[in-house]
Amino acid sequence: MSIQHTVVFRLSHPASSAEEQAFLADARSILSGIPGVGGFTVNRQVSPKSDLTLQFSMIFADQDAYDGYNSHPSHLGFVADRWETEVADFQEYDFVTL
Structure with a gap:
């Protein structure tokens, strides 16, 4: 069963800076290159109802692919080096099709 992994977030940087x-660009390059990541997209929120302004979405074929992504050195490095220092707030959602 595939998993859609979605993270909505707000950066500490100004929009379009x-x-x-x-x-x-770094997220797209690093995260989409991890084995098992499919359908990687970056989206901008257009509704004023949320202060979380950006979204990453990706698809994993199964739980093993998702677990591999979460423990992959490139993912862990991106989180430690970039995410933890540049993301002001976020919510994470993981969905399977009913």
Whole structure:
């Protein structure tokens, strides 16, 4: 059963700044390159109802692929080096199709 992993977040950088663009480009390059990651997208929130302004979404074929992503050195490094220092707030959601 596939898993859709979604993280909605707000960066500490201003929208459309060079810092935001660098973070998003690095995330796309690093995270989408991890084995098992499919359908990686980066989206911007357009509703004023949420202060979480960006989203990463990706699909994993199964729990093993998702677990492999979570423990992969590239994911762990990105979280430690970038996510923990540049993300102001976030929510994480993982869905399976009913």
